[in-house]
Amino acid sequence: MIERIKKMGRASKSDLITYALVAAAFIIVQLLLMNGVITSSLRGQLVPICVYIVMAMSLNLVVGISGELSLGHAGFMSIGAFAGVVAASALTGFIGAPIPRLLASMLIGGILAGAAGFLIGIPVMRLQGDYLAIVTLAFGEIIKNILNNLYVGIDGAGIHISFTSVGALAMDGGKVIINGPQGAVDIEKLSTFAIGFALVVFALAVILNLVRSRSGRAIMAVRDNRIAAESVGINTTKYRMMAFVVSAFLAGMAGALYAMNYSSIVPKKFDFNTSILVLVFVVLGGMGNIRGSIISATVLTILPEALRPIADYRMLLYAIVLIAVMLVSNSTHLRMLIDSLKARLRRDPDDDGPAGEAPEGGENVG
Amino acid sequence: MGLQEKLRREARTLADKKEAKATPESKAARAAEGRGTYKAQQAAATGTSEKKRRVGTKMVPLPSDYIVPERDAYLTPALECRHLGIDFGGLHAVENFNLTVGKTEIAGLIGPNGAGKTTVFNLLTKVYQPTRGTILLDGMDTAHMSTDKVCQLGIARTFQNIRLFPSLTVEENVMIGLHNQVRCGMWSGIFRAPRYWLAEREFHRKSLELLDVFGMADQADAVAGSLPYGAQRRLEIVRALATDPKVLLLDEPAAGMNPSETSDLMDNIIKIRDQFQIAVLLIEHDMDLVMGICEGIVVLNFGKVIAKGTPDQVQANPQVIEAYLGVQDEEA
Numbered sequence: 001m002i003e004r005i006k007k008m009g010r011a012s013k014s015d016l017i018t019y020a021l022v023a024a025a026f027i028i029v030q031l032l033l034m035n036g037v038i039t040s041s042l043r044g045q046l047v048p049i050c051v052y053i054v055m056a057m058s059l060n061l062v063v064g065i066s067g068e069l070s071l072g073h074a075g076f077m078s079i080g081a082f083a084g085v086v087a088a089s090a091l092t093g094f095i096g097a098p099i100p101r102l103l104a105s106m107l108i109g110g111i112l113a114g115a116a117g118f119l120i121g122i123p124v125m126r127l128q129g130d131y132l133a134i135v136t137l138a139f140g141e142i143i144k145n146i147l148n149n150l151y152v153g154i155d156g157a158g159i160h161i162s163f164t165s166v167g168a169l170a171m172d173g174g175k176v177i178i179n180g181p182q183g184a185v186d187i188e189k190l191s192t193f194a195i196g197f198a199l200v201v202f203a204l205a206v207i208l209n210l211v212r213s214r215s216g217r218a219i220m221a222v223r224d225n226r227i228a229a230e231s232v233g234i235n236t237t238k239y240r241m242m243a244f245v246v247s248a249f250l251a252g253m254a255g256a257l258y259a260m261n262y263s264s265i266v267p268k269k270f271d272f273n274t275s276i277l278v279l280v281f282v283v284l285g286g287m288g289n290i291r292g293s294i295i296s297a298t299v300l301t302i303l304p305e306a307l308r309p310i311a312d313y314r315m316l317l318y319a320i321v322l323i324a325v326m327l328v329s330n331s332t333h334l335r336m337l338i339d340s341l342k343a344r345l346r347r348d349p350d351d352d353g354p355a356g357e358a359p360e361g362g363e364n365v366g
Numbered sequence: 367m368g369l370q371e372k373l374r375r376e377a378r379t380l381a382d383k384k385e386a387k388a389t390p391e392s393k394a395a396r397a398a399e400g401r402g403t404y405k406a407q408q409a410a411a412t413g414t415s416e417k418k419r420r421v422g423t424k425m426v427p428l429p430s431d432y433i434v435p436e437r438d439a440y441l442t443p444a445l446e447c448r449h450l451g452i453d454f455g456g457l458h459a460v461e462n463f464n465l466t467v468g469k470t471e472i473a474g475l476i477g478p479n480g481a482g483k484t485t486v487f488n489l490l491t492k493v494y495q496p497t498r499g500t501i502l503l504d505g506m507d508t509a510h511m512s513t514d515k516v517c518q519l520g521i522a523r524t525f526q527n528i529r530l531f532p533s534l535t536v537e538e539n540v541m542i543g544l545h546n547q548v549r550c551g552m553w554s555g556i557f558r559a560p561r562y563w564l565a566e567r568e569f570h571r572k573s574l575e576l577l578d579v580f581g582m583a584d585q586a587d588a589v590a591g592s593l594p595y596g597a598q599r600r601l602e603i604v605r606a607l608a609t610d611p612k613v614l615l616l617d618e619p620a621a622g623m624n625p626s627e628t629s630d631l632m633d634n635i636i637k638i639r640d641q642f643q644i645a646v647l648l649i650e651h652d653m654d655l656v657m658g659i660c661e662g663i664v665v666l667n668f669g670k671v672i673a674k675g676t677p678d679q680v681q682a683n684p685q686v687i688e689a690y691l692g693v694q695d696e697e698a
Binding site for chain 2: 009010143206209210212213214215216217218220224225227228229230231232233234235236263288
């Protein structure tokens with residue numbers, strides 16, 4: 001076993017460390033839960049942490065690996081969330097057990113978000129750089145506004161959809177699932193931490209496997225040099241679209257999981273601020289650095305909760321931590337110091353796993 | 367793979383038609399015949415006299431002053447440009463560019479700065495779509511194709527200012543060059559199907575094989591951006607070779623190299639040509655390299671071809687001397 005690990009390439013080793021890190025975190029959290037060390041407010045944060053990890057990883061696929069700045073990621077999350085809630089209600093009669101029903105709903109949410117990503121991608125992939133960023137921002141807002149005017153109900157006859165009012169649904173008994181700006185109400189709380197963890201592992205595997213494959217290399221080639229990628233016969237639009245759609249799919253799954261962690265959810269939750277929050281996770285964890293995204297999403301989701309005792313100052317401290325991490329990770333002096341420390345540690349040639357503590361910036365994929 | 371084959375077949379039939387037209391004997395006849403029937407239809411439709419129209423038709427020869435190495439004379443030329451031209455606004459950046467590169471020829475494209483050499487490369491690789499003219503790649507018309515399509519048909523290039531994928535390793539750079547040689551879809555990639563492992567093994571084997579041509583296999587794991595300048599240039603050539611081209615376009619391959627590196631490069635270019643049996647078209651300012659390995663040379667100035675021929679012919683051409691050195695003073 002150890003022989004095999006030694007023989008593996010740098011990239012595979014780095015992936016293995018990431019998986020190990022996630023698995024270790026899960027075991028630690030489970031142990032803490034069993035001993036009752038975790039406060040109830042933090043326990044409530046476990047599913048959102050998983051959701052934000054998946055959001056950050058999937059956005060990293062677009063921003064870090066495909067190299068397109070997307071500012072509408074929360075839009076895909078909301079499509080997944082509301083589609084998931086509707087699916088969970090509609091499937092009540094068919095799938096009784098909560099976990100398969102949750103998984104099916106997440107899959108439906110993901111597929112719908114992926115389809116939306118494809119449709120939005122058609123115009124968006126004609127653009128580049130700043131223009132692309134602004135158009136994705138606009139699409140994010142459009143999705144939010146559409147959901148603000150969406151009324152969905154379910155009764156014996158099936159699903160009713162309207163864009164005007166609850167009255168227009170013409171329901172025959174049944175119940176209203178999505179009520180316009182008031183969002184989804186009376187959601188059955190299906191989400192569990194275990195499913196959240198499973199989603200994290202799934203998303204991690206999808207992204208890492210994609211990146212290490214022929215398609216992933218093509219995606220990174222387009223990021224590094226579009227003209228050169230075209231000149232070696234890569235269809236650039238196809239691979240940018242691939243990253244965008246896979247990312248939207250994963251965000252949709254995360255959205256469905258997120259929605260079913262609460263009893264009600266409003267479209268306003270998935271606005272520009274959420275997109276930016278996820279982007280902060282990505283930038284802080286390092287563009288293209290998947291492990292970094294996981295760590296930064298976890299830390300920055302726990303931080304506001306952990307700082308609750310100092311109430312008034314917590315957002316101030318949060319901001320300071322953000323600034324400090326950005327400065328530290330971009331400081332050349334510090335980078336040199338870390339590099340020299342690493343070099344000293346690497347006296348043993350086989351031991352080249354970069355320690356997974358400080359999320360480092362940079363172009364490396366890991 | 368199916369698409370590529372289909373494209374090729376389609377292009378070949380197209381090209382066949384074109385070639386038939388191009389043979390000097392049949393050309394005039396065909397053109398007249400084509401014109402004739404067209405005219406006849408027109409005449410029938412509008413009632414104007416057929417004779418009147420014919421008088422106004424000016425017949426011009428298709429360029430036929432090509433030279434190719436004798437060994438390639440009976441093979442389809444790797445690359446043919448006919449009346450190629452592009453305008454940027456009102457500027458004719460390249461005008462009436464005619465060139466034939468034999469199947470295994472090493473050809474040179476030279477000219478003073480700003481003559482439009484790189485623009486020609488950009489036209490050949492469809493970074494720009496030509497305003498006028500035809501490009502035939504191994505007899506296949508490349509009209510309206512995108513850059514990635516013409517690459518799949520067999521044209522590969524390097525860049526004047528190196529364009530590697532700097533954050534990826536040397537091996538990954540070559541693997542990306544192999545993109546269309548080894549197939550593995552997104553799903554088999556994500557789910558690590560057996561197909562993925564087979565493809566990855568193939569990628570690894572082929573890329574090391576290609577790197578070995580330049581003796582770079584031991585640097586396979588280095589990050590491309592950290593390589594020294596000369597090695598980056600070599601890697602770019604390897605990446606271009608990985609696309610399995612019929613024509614390799616090298617844009618100033620010797621730029622920034624010292625004489626000993628340049629002489630290694632010359633040997634390598636010849637080695638590539640012999641080993642892969644492909645045509646090479648290169649832009650270069652280093653005249654030792656151009657005159658040393660090029661079999662045919664085209665000289666471009668202000669977007670127009672001013673001379674064509676063997677190195678000796680080109681060197682003796684007064685227009686070439688004028689373009690490079692200016693007009694000689696009569697009294698001097």
